[in-house]
Amino acid sequence: MCLAGGALTMASCAQDDLTGEQFGSGVRNSQLVAPSADQISVTPSTDGSQQIIAWPVVDGAGGYHAVLTNVDNGEVVKDTLIDGITFAAQRIEDTNYTLALSVLDNEKLNNKGSEAVTKAFSTFTATYQVIPDGTDLATYFEENAVPDEGLTTMLCYDLQPGGEYTMSKSVDFGNKQVTLRTTSISNHAKLKLTADNVSIKTGTIFALKNLDIDASQSFDPLISLSTPDESIKGTGDYYIVRGALTINGCNITGVNNNLIYDGNKKYCYESVVINNTMAHLTLSSQTNVSGNAVIYFKGGFANTLQVSNSTIWNTGDSDSKYFVQYNNSGRATRAGYNNSNVNFLNCTFYNIAKTGQWANYGGFNGQKCSYFDVERNIFVDCGNKQVIRRILGGRSASSYDVAKTLFNTYMFDGEFESTGGIVENYDVTGNCLETDPGFKDAKNGDFTISGSAQLENKTGDPRWIKTAE
Structure with a gap:
């Protein structure tokens, strides 16, 4: 089944065929309810290039309509009609997504479809700490040393979107794995080095992500x-x-x-x-x-x-x-x-x-x-x-x-x-x-x-x- 312009396509998933016995579930003449956001799972593929999105069966459904959107750039990654309960889509690291999932009418059973349920999720590594807006990072890390957990695990410190931060002297993360980042690609935090001898120092895995950095004073x-x-x-x-x-x-x-x-x-x-x-x-x-x-x-x-x-x-x-x-x-x-x-x-x-x-x-x-x-x-x-x-x-x-x-x-x-x-x-x-x-x-x-x-x-x-x- 194809709809106009190729924007929507019917994708069949072998894991769950909503025909035959499932349509005969006994649910008739009903208002169907979409799975809750908590019931929708998102799992990365082994190589991280795909994300597998799945949800429980809604008995009596005529299928599902799923719209996956990259929130950061507004791109619709996938807009599809599905007669199963799972689909795969491209996965980009450090990206915010929303999924809108609705249940479709089943005319044969006289069941009415649902409004879309929205699930927001991201492919960012879990946040370790959020650093308050206006913070001097040199002072922050003097008072909040990176724990030994960082010896083996990447610890992500989030700077708030649109926030303004300074670094008044060098910060040395040594052998601790650290990411300094904003989890918004469209509203970066700003970091200003405020002395003439400031460096960000590391001796292991390290990342700067989605930041506006003014290094002009150093x-x-x-x-x-x-x-x-x-x-x-x-x-x-x-x-x-x-x-x-x-x-x-x-x-x-x-x-x-x-x-x-x-x-x-x-x-x-x-x-x-x-x-x-x-x-x-x-x-x-x-x-x-x-x-x-x-x-x-x-x-x-x-x-x-x-x-x-x-x-x-x-x-x-x-x-x-x-x-x-x-x-x-x-x-x-x-x-x-x-x-x-x-x-x-x-x-x-x-x-x-x-x-x-x-x-x-x-x-x-x-x-x-x-x-x-x-x-x-x-x-x-x-x-x-x-x-x-x-x-x-x-x-x-x-x-x-x-x-x-x-x-x-x-x-x-x-x-x-x-x-x-x-x-x-x-x-x-x-x-x-x-x-x-x-x-x-x-x-x-x-x-x-x-x-x-x-x-x-x-x-x-x-x-x-x-x-x-």
Whole structure:
């Protein structure tokens, strides 16, 4: 059964067929009642990509109408008629949802359907503590130390949507797993660093999510790694963190120094992930960033670096030498991993390491265990017109088992690294884009694109892809 426009579809679930015996349940000539919100269960699939939504049978029902909505962006994820009692839908981490479930008429039994019952739920990890609006986080964590539970469990501290917070001095979470977040993607809490030497410090799994961070008063790295816990020392004498350092859904302004710095400790993070984030760098001559990198592992390295769906740009009075720099000894096999990854996916970069090099990680160069994936990015005035060459460590794409490139723009001072869609030896797919992306106002942080090739291939940070209504 299909309804107009394909918006509603009939989905059949083998677990419960509301025909035959079930329709003969004896419930006739009745006003049916939908299951309560508490009776509706939501269970993630094993890999977390799907959510299974189920409810108890309503005897005498003619079926059900379910509407699942992503509250954060208003998208209707699923609008479906169901003759069973369960369905599966896409699951996105850190998202708020509502389900509207109604029981349908059963004309054969003369049963009248119900009004919709609404269940609100989210895919956020459970909140550990809510920090009151107006709090200085430095004072808060001095008075409320992260408990030992954080040694093995991620503890999520929620900043209130629209709240305003400060950090008057560095906060060191050490070996405790912490997430600082807002559980609203549309109404971020605001965090302002209020001294010139403030960093957020960690030595384990850590995340910043859905925050607006003003780092303009600090000249220390935004995130700096702590003195490591000796218990995590592993292969190659690396301090190995089995998990991710994550920046997701954040708007960060006034970064005068490194975005991430390892404190010259021999860390190997399993992953460093930057996603759906805007980071406005104002790199300062009052720091040493001109001799190092935006993401700077002086003593160690990140086994996987993934930057996706993000915009990072610099308008400071200084510039970094590199976007990413690792200690040259860093290599996957030296820390017990089979392979490493450097991934840049759907990002917009502007005016970073303009006279320097995009990447410097000598231990990755030319190694079969080094994997690269560079797709649908826009690089403008970055990396001295050698972005993809430096991402691949100065070695040809054929040197690696995995070196994927697709629809990238490498533009420098109005010219392109590529010719005829190819950067010889490095991006050899033949589909490099050689038209100006047409940023609306890059110097003031508006990277809305007007370039036809970039629009057609949906490149750069997706937030800047806007089409006429």
